[in-house]
Amino acid sequence: MTKIISEEELSRQRAFSAKLREANAHFAAEYGRERLAHTETYGCQQNENDTERIRGMLKEAGFKFTEDAEKADVVIYNTCAVRENAEQKVFGRLGILKNIKERRRNMIIGICGCMVQQEHITEKIKAVHDHVDLIFGTHALYKLPELLYNAMHEKGVVVDITQSDGAIAEDIPVLRETPWKAWVSVMYGCNNFCSYCIVPYVRGRERSRKSADILNEIKELVKNGCTEISLLGQNVNSYGKDLDEGIDFADLIRMVNDIDGVERIRFMTSHPKDLSDKLITAMKECDKVCKQLHLPVQAGSNRILKEMNRKYTREEYLEKIEKIKREIPGIALSTDIIVGFPTETNEDFEDTLDILRRVEYDNIFSFIYSRREGTPAAKLDFVLTDEEIHKNFNRLLEVQNEISKRKNEAYVGRTERILVDGASKTDKTMLSGRTDSSKIVNFKGDESLTGKYVDVKITEARTWSLNGELI
Numbered sequence: 001m002t003k004i005i006s007e008e009e010l011s012r013q014r015a016f017s018a019k020l021r022e023a024n025a026h027f028a029a030e031y032g033r034e035r036l037a038h039t040e041t042y043g044c045q046q047n048e049n050d051t052e053r054i055r056g057m058l059k060e061a062g063f064k065f066t067e068d069a070e071k072a073d074v075v076i077y078n079t080c081a082v083r084e085n086a087e088q089k090v091f092g093r094l095g096i097l098k099n100i101k102e103r104r105r106n107m108i109i110g111i112c113g114c115m116v117q118q119e120h121i122t123e124k125i126k127a128v129h130d131h132v133d134l135i136f137g138t139h140a141l142y143k144l145p146e147l148l149y150n151a152m153h154e155k156g157v158v159v160d161i162t163q164s165d166g167a168i169a170e171d172i173p174v175l176r177e178t179p180w181k182a183w184v185s186v187m188y189g190c191n192n193f194c195s196y197c198i199v200p201y202v203r204g205r206e207r208s209r210k211s212a213d214i215l216n217e218i219k220e221l222v223k224n225g226c227t228e229i230s231l232l233g234q235n236v237n238s239y240g241k242d243l244d245e246g247i248d249f250a251d252l253i254r255m256v257n258d259i260d261g262v263e264r265i266r267f268m269t270s271h272p273k274d275l276s277d278k279l280i281t282a283m284k285e286c287d288k289v290c291k292q293l294h295l296p297v298q299a300g301s302n303r304i305l306k307e308m309n310r311k312y313t314r315e316e317y318l319e320k321i322e323k324i325k326r327e328i329p330g331i332a333l334s335t336d337i338i339v340g341f342p343t344e345t346n347e348d349f350e351d352t353l354d355i356l357r358r359v360e361y362d363n364i365f366s367f368i369y370s371r372r373e374g375t376p377a378a379k380l381d382f383v384l385t386d387e388e389i390h391k392n393f394n395r396l397l398e399v400q401n402e403i404s405k406r407k408n409e410a411y412v413g414r415t416e417r418i419l420v421d422g423a424s425k426t427d428k429t430m431l432s433g434r435t436d437s438s439k440i441v442n443f444k445g446d447e448s449l450t451g452k453y454v455d456v457k458i459t460e461a462r463t464w465s466l467n468g469e470l471i
């Protein structure tokens with residue numbers, strides 16, 4: 001049964017937010033400038049979504065924002081624990097901030113998210129980086145106003161990495177960068193314990209938001225001009241199992257589909273073992289659900305899938321893919337792949353390549369396995385050398401690049417409806433947006449089209465994107 005953070009606790013946080021607002025107003029009056037906050041996010045979409053809440057709370061507390069950490073009065077790093085290199089990056093950034101803080105003694109440095117939810121990491125930060133003022137875990141996010149207030153008024157580091165029993169905090173202010181599209185969390189945590197993954201340890205067990213809270217949030221977003229909704233959770237397919245509402249994820253997307261003003265619905269992430277026929281039917285019947293599915297396979301060998309504790313076989317996975325392709329012709333598919341999992345042989349890796357060739361994904365997100373302390377896979381030995389693993393990783397990219405290019409070529413000559421995201425990241429003279437199937441399309445056009453739907457004729461296919469002309 002999902003627990004909600006009490007109204008009493010939330011109003012306590014609102015009181016701290018008011019105190020911060022007052023202090024920030026005094027600061028502005030005294031120094032002739034406003035206090036600035038800077039946030040950086042590492043890791044997955046869930047973390048991006050958490051940062052939107054952090055920024056929402058900071059805005060409510062009277063902070064303005066800067067892209068430049070050196071100019072900020074408050075810096076918050078929202079960290080990821082999934083791969084070691086993301087942790088190393090954060091430690092590197094903390095080292096740079098140490099020098100800056102020596103010049104700007106009042107700067108507050110906060111670090112939060114999955115990485116610090118691990119006690120040994122928090123201990124390391126306290127021991128090595130004594131210039132950090134605030135450390136808070138994924139369960140304490142909603143307490144930011146109180147924790148930040150304390151960090152600004154107390155000596156020494158303020159720490160809150162308590163593991164709550166999975167309560168959900170509703171009605172936290174959210175600051176979204178793109179008002180025309182929004183990620184909406186439908187559930188938090190994960191119960192799956194894949195043997196390589198740290199998420200269930202740092203984000204806790206699955207807990208679903210009440211459907212009424214989700215639908216109200218979406219209606220509010222629509223009122224403010226949002227048309228594309230992406231429903232978010234570590235495993236959205238098990239949505240509702242812990243609620244007493246008697247609804248599942250398929251029911252939820254039908255409810256979202258019924259909201260006037262919503263034009264596109266996307267969702268991630270789906271666990272293959274929980275992808276039901278009922279959901280496939282709902283995807284097929286709901287006209288606003290995009291023709292796109294991200295279904296992480298992780299590996300193609302049954303032996304490795306078992307070691308990963310993924311709870312499906314390659315045959316079961318492929319059967320689901322066939323069914324989806326049959327029911328929703330032309331659906332764009334993407335996946336996650338881990339290369340070099342402990343005990344993986346070259347033969348196991350060939351099975352992964354075989355899956356790629358059979359499914360013909362539009363896109364893959366591939367990673368070399370990263371050992372995570374405390375997970376069962378961390379105790380397994382490697383069969384392949386680093387060199388062999390890197391060689392396999394490059395082969396995987398080669399095979400996928402060829403498939404992605406071929407799939408993109410099929411778009412040339414078609415007219416696609418694009419939701420415009422603004423100037424392209426790689427070429428500022430072009431606009432960029434996405435098709436229903438989530439392909440990136442670059443084309444010439446006026447920036448005033450940002451946030452709008454336009455028709456674009458596809459003229460050229462690249463490996464990871466398409467080019468087109470506005471019509």
Ligand code: SF4
Binds near residue numbers: 192193234
């Ligand atoms: S499903 Fe597996 S990989 Fe995904 S968050 Fe849960 S434990 Fe991690």
